[in-house]
Amino acid sequence: MIKATTLAVALVMVAFAGPALAGPTLDKVKKNGVVTCGVTTGLAGFSIPDRQGKYTGIDVDTCRAVAAAVLGDPDKTKYVPATTQQRFTMLQSGEIDILTRNTTWTLTREGDLGFLFAPPNYYDGQGFMVAKKAGVKSAKELDGATVCVQSGTTTESNLTDYFRANKMTFKPLVIERLDEVENAFYSGRCDSFTADRSGLAASRAGKAPNPDDYVILPEIASKEPLAAVVRQGDDEWFEVVRWTMFAMIDAEEKGVTSQNVDEMKKSDDPEIQRMLGVKPGMGKSLHLGEDWAYTIIKRVGNYGEIFDRNVGKDSALKLDRGLNALWTQGGLMYGMPIR
Amino acid sequence: MKAIAWARANLFNGVWNTILTLVAGYLIARGAWMAIDWGLIHAAWSAPDGRACRAITNDEGACWAFIEQWYRFILFGRFPPGEQWRALIVVILFIGMVVVSCDRRLWRSAWPITAIWVVGLIVSFILMHGGVLGLPVVTTDLWNGLPLTLFLSVIALAGAFPLAILLALGRRSDYPIIRALSVGYIELVRGVPIISILFMASVMLPLFLPAGVNIDNLIRALVGLMLFYAAALAEVIRGGLQAIPTGQYEAADVLGLSFGQKTRLVVLPQALSITIPPLVNTFIAAFKDTTLVTIVGLFDLLTTASNSITDPQWRGFYVEAYVFVAAIYFVFCFSMSRYSRSLERSTER
Numbered sequence: 001m002i003k004a005t006t007l008a009v010a011l012v013m014v015a016f017a018g019p020a021l022a023g024p025t026l027d028k029v030k031k032n033g034v035v036t037c038g039v040t041t042g043l044a045g046f047s048i049p050d051r052q053g054k055y056t057g058i059d060v061d062t063c064r065a066v067a068a069a070v071l072g073d074p075d076k077t078k079y080v081p082a083t084t085q086q087r088f089t090m091l092q093s094g095e096i097d098i099l100t101r102n103t104t105w106t107l108t109r110e111g112d113l114g115f116l117f118a119p120p121n122y123y124d125g126q127g128f129m130v131a132k133k134a135g136v137k138s139a140k141e142l143d144g145a146t147v148c149v150q151s152g153t154t155t156e157s158n159l160t161d162y163f164r165a166n167k168m169t170f171k172p173l174v175i176e177r178l179d180e181v182e183n184a185f186y187s188g189r190c191d192s193f194t195a196d197r198s199g200l201a202a203s204r205a206g207k208a209p210n211p212d213d214y215v216i217l218p219e220i221a222s223k224e225p226l227a228a229v230v231r232q233g234d235d236e237w238f239e240v241v242r243w244t245m246f247a248m249i250d251a252e253e254k255g256v257t258s259q260n261v262d263e264m265k266k267s268d269d270p271e272i273q274r275m276l277g278v279k280p281g282m283g284k285s286l287h288l289g290e291d292w293a294y295t296i297i298k299r300v301g302n303y304g305e306i307f308d309r310n311v312g313k314d315s316a317l318k319l320d321r322g323l324n325a326l327w328t329q330g331g332l333m334y335g336m337p338i339r
Numbered sequence: 340m341k342a343i344a345w346a347r348a349n350l351f352n353g354v355w356n357t358i359l360t361l362v363a364g365y366l367i368a369r370g371a372w373m374a375i376d377w378g379l380i381h382a383a384w385s386a387p388d389g390r391a392c393r394a395i396t397n398d399e400g401a402c403w404a405f406i407e408q409w410y411r412f413i414l415f416g417r418f419p420p421g422e423q424w425r426a427l428i429v430v431i432l433f434i435g436m437v438v439v440s441c442d443r444r445l446w447r448s449a450w451p452i453t454a455i456w457v458v459g460l461i462v463s464f465i466l467m468h469g470g471v472l473g474l475p476v477v478t479t480d481l482w483n484g485l486p487l488t489l490f491l492s493v494i495a496l497a498g499a500f501p502l503a504i505l506l507a508l509g510r511r512s513d514y515p516i517i518r519a520l521s522v523g524y525i526e527l528v529r530g531v532p533i534i535s536i537l538f539m540a541s542v543m544l545p546l547f548l549p550a551g552v553n554i555d556n557l558i559r560a561l562v563g564l565m566l567f568y569a570a571a572l573a574e575v576i577r578g579g580l581q582a583i584p585t586g587q588y589e590a591a592d593v594l595g596l597s598f599g600q601k602t603r604l605v606v607l608p609q610a611l612s613i614t615i616p617p618l619v620n621t622f623i624a625a626f627k628d629t630t631l632v633t634i635v636g637l638f639d640l641l642t643t644a645s646n647s648i649t650d651p652q653w654r655g656f657y658v659e660a661y662v663f664v665a666a667i668y669f670v671f672c673f674s675m676s677r678y679s680r681s682l683e684r685s686t687e688r
Contacts, residue, residue, distance in 0.1 A: 041636060042646040044654075049646065051409060053417035053481070080480055080556070081636040086542055093545035095553050179657055206389060206654025316651035 025097050025230070025237035026287060029070055037063035038082040038096040044202040045311040045319075046102045046122075046226075047079070055079045058310040059100040062121050062228050065244045065300045066098060069292040074299045088113055091231060098241060099229040109229070116238050118228040119245040121303075122311070123323040123332055125220030126158050127197035129204065132213050134191060139219035143168040148190040151176050154222070159194050162221040182207045196224060201317040211318070218322075240286055247293040249335030250275060251302035253326055258301045261294060275338045282338055293338070303333060377401055378662075389653040405656040406663050409647040413663065416483020416643040422475060426486045429463040433489045441678055443685070456497070463490075479557040483638035485667065487557075491629045491639070495564035496572075496622060502565070503572035508602065510577055521573075528570035534631055536563045541635035560632050568625050575617045579610030619679035623672045640664055 029035050039047035039059055047057040064074035082090050082101055091099045092114070102124070103109075105117040128147075130136045139162075149156050151174045163170045173190045175181045182203050185193035193200065197216055204211045228245070230238050251257070254272050256264045265276050273279040276297075277290035286292065300306065307324060308314045325331025350360040381400025385407060386392035392402040406413075415423045436459045445451045467486065470476040482490065509521030528536070540563035541556060548554070583606060591601040611618075633642040644660040647653065 041633075041638070041642065042649050044649055044651045048649065049412070049417050050650070051412050051647075052420050053412060053415070053483075055417075078478070078480070081638065083634055083636045085538070085634070086636055089542045089545055093548065093553065095545060095556075179655055182655065202649075202651055202654070206651045209393075 024234045026070065026234075026240060029097055029237075033071060034076050034078050035063060035067040035070065035098065036078045036080060036096045037066075038087050038090050038099040038101050039063070039079045040101050041081040041083065043102060044206070045198055045315060045317045047100070056310065058122055058306055059102060059226075059228075061300055061306045061310060062245070063098060063100045065248060065296045065306075066228075066241055068295040068299045069244050069247070069286075069288055070240060072289065072291070072295050074295075088115070091115065091229060094231075097230075097237070102226045103229055105225045105227045110232075114232045115229045116232050118230070118238070118241045119249075120225040120227040120332075121245060122198070122226045124196050124198050124224040124226050125323075126155055126162075126194060126222040126224070127200055127220060128217045129185070129193045129195075129200045129214055130191060130217060131188070132215050136192075136217065139217045139221070140166060140168075142170065142192055144170065145191040146171040146173055146189070148173045148175065148181050148185045148193045150174075150178050150181050150195065155195055158222040178203075194221070197322075198311060198317065198319060201311070201319045205316040205318060236287055240288065243286055243338075244296060245303075246335040247275065247296055247338065248301075248303040248306065249326070249333050250338055251293070251297045252304040252333075253328065253335060256297055256302060257305060258298055261297045265294075271338060389656065401659055401662075402656055403659065405647075405653055405659050409650075409653065409660075410663070412484075412647055413640070413644045413660065414484045415486065416638040416646075417481045418483060418486070419475070419477060419481065422469070422477060425466045425469070425474065425477075426482075426484075429466050429486050430489060432459055432463050432466075433486075433493055435459075437493065443682075460494075479555050482557065484643045485640050487632075487637060488626075488629055488640045491561055491564060491632060491637075492626045495561055495568055495629075496625055498565045499568035499572055502569040503576055504607070506569060506573035507576035507580055510573065511580055525570045525573050528567055529574065533564075533567050533628055534634060536567050537631060537635050539563070556635065557637065560635055560637055564625075564629065564632075568621075571621055571625070572618070575614050575621055576610060578617065579614035580606065582613050583609050615682050616679055619675055619682075623675050626671060626675070627668065640667065 037060075039055060039057075042048045043057070045057055047055055047059040049055050060077075060079065063077050063079070067077045068074040080090065080096050082096070082099070087099055087101050087103065088109075090096045099115075100121075102122070103117075104124075105120060109115055110117060128139045128142065130142075136142065142163075147159060147170050149159055149172055156172075156174065159170075159172065173184060175184060181193065184190060186208055193203070195203070197220070200216050204214050204216070208214050228241055230241055250271075251261075254264075254269065254275070256272060256275070261276070264272055265278055267273065270279065274282050276294045277283055277292070280290045283290035283292045289295075301309070304326075307321065311317045311319045312321065321329070321331060323332050325333065327334040351357045377399070378401050381396055383392050383395040383400065383402050383404050386395055386402070386404040389402070389405065392404045396402055411420065411423065415426050418426045436455060439445065439455060440452050465471060466474070467482055467490075468477060468479075506521050506525055509517045510525065512518050512521070537560060540559040544559060545553065587605055587609070588601070591605045596604065630639055630641040632639050633645075638646070641664055644664045648656050648660050
């Protein structure tokens with residue numbers, strides 16, 4: 001028994017010790033034929049395994065888009081579930097190539113931890129949900145309200161800051177377990193429920209007795225720009241991830257979708273021609289094939305499609321575009337020109 | 340008649356005992372009724388999604404439809420659905436190996452058990468990982484749910500056990516350096532929470548490794564658990580060693596047995612059979628402790644269960660998911676404790 005187990009363990013360890021990393025990430029990814037992404041262990045709409053164990057979500061599609069651009073196939077991806085504490089170590093140690101794990105872009109994470117953030121794929125923020133019948137239209141009308149909040153999160157301190165900054169008072173109802181916070185809110189024990197807006201939407205979709213009875217107010221109590229993260233000092237790879245995001249946003253702006261991308265190849269618009277590789281040159285600048293953006297759009301979709309499918313109108317979460325609308329429609333999504 | 344007499348003698352012998360019996364009886368009946376009412380009478384057995392299920396039960400009963408829809412994910416997690424038969428065989432194989440090893444008739448020689456485990460582990464590894472015999476490769480990050488829980492607890496304990504024997508012997512060694520090393524290791528590892536060891540293995544270790552060298556997350560957690568269990572088991576075994584009368588050691592010396600012979604033939608067989616109850620106790624605790632690997636991003640049985648209840652369609656069926664998982668854990672832990680009882684009885688004879 002002694003020999004058997006030690007032998008087995010030794011065998012297993014040898015089998016799994018990874019190969020040495022040679023050069024920058026882009027070369028490694030091309031050589032291995034797989035993009036390894038760090039994702040959450042389960043957050044609806046962003047990255048969550050479905051009943052068949054397949055990861056889905058807006059972060060997962062960001063990872064798939066990078067794989068489509070680099071390897072020409074969005075399915076050449078591997079998802080490594082990372083906890084909040086593990087995620088940065090995994091990226092630093094090279095265990096993952098990109099972190100697509102709804103991570104907020106902050107100064108210290110770039111300055112101190114040595115990372116770079118791609119353009120956000122979702123602008124989240126702490127919001128407030130109320131029952132529709134209360135008739136509240138703005139968070140500024142919540143003076144004196146009882147607010148349900150989960151304890152031990154930054155949400156709790158943001159809530160205090162927000163009400164203080166707006167010179168309002170509130171009665172907090174602090175509960176440790178999310179499930180019980182939700183029960184308290186939906187049974188009417190508090191006037192409002194605060195959490196990240198995407199979290200509020202997920203709760204409304206899955207837990208509210210009737211989702212249409214609840215509204216998420218437009219105000220945002222804290223900024224949470226969520227973006228893909230890569231290591232500093234590997235500029236080629238950073239450019240690939242960054243321009244993957246821009247290509248998806250530009251495609252939506254130009255009306256290029258996964259459905260019409262083949263017809264769009266005949267378009268006279270020079271920007272679309274450059275994007276889809278009809279006029280070559282763009283792919284080469286990124287060290288990718290000329291069909292990099294075409295493959296992203298064809299196989300994964302443009303930003304609007306990804307949004308609608310995972311968190312927007314076609315998903316259970318039913319979030320509206322809000323800040324995540326294109327800049328032409330009052331949002332913040334602005335793709336840099338592909339030229 | 341016998342039952343009435345027994346009840347009178349034990350349950351109703353005095354005013355206070357009668358009151359206590361009635362109150363306790365009422366509470367038990369009430370609890371049992373609530374469980375039946377929730378779990379059977381008002382329960383919903385099939386529904387297309389969570390909302391529909393809640394509409395059927397009216398929040399007064401269990402929604403077992405959730406388990407019906409999600410049991411495969413809870414049991415096997417992200418293991419590819421078409422390949423889950425492989426994981427199922429591995430689960431059966433692991434349980435089979437443990438059950439067979441429990442048969443005392445096999446203990447007379449080390450060979451049968453060694454052979455069973457070598458073959459069993461190689462077969463399970465091939466089944467899980469694939470890549471040969473036309474089986475598609477399933478990488479370790481997809482080894483989730485019950486197979487992972489069994490894999491971690493069985494292999495970590497099996498690996499820790501020999502190490503623990505060495506540490507326990509080392510702690511009682513006459514050589515100061517060996518003794519100091521053993522004591523140092525045991526006290527250091529036992530003195531920190533298991534979570535911090537997992538954390539070190541999973542979060543700190545990769546930072547110390549040279550760039551590009553990655554040890555699989557599963558192996559890191561496995562080795563971390565193994566090192567911790569070794570220290571815990573060593574102390575249990577040391578208790579057994581100390582319980583053996585000095586006369587036994589002296590008798591062995593007088594017979595001219597070498598240290599190895601003395602340990603193997605006289606000391607260990609007695610020490611281990613005394614320590615069976617605390618050993619099984621440690622095994623049960625260790626089996627449940629494997630749920631802590633959730634903090635290093637491994638999907639064990641408990642993590643897959645708590646993951647399934649965050650799905651937007653099936654959100655918040657905490658009780659159903661946890662009852663399901665608790666039932667699985669109970670079956671394993673209860674069998675272990677029954678086995679230890681039967682072992683104790685047979686060694687007493």
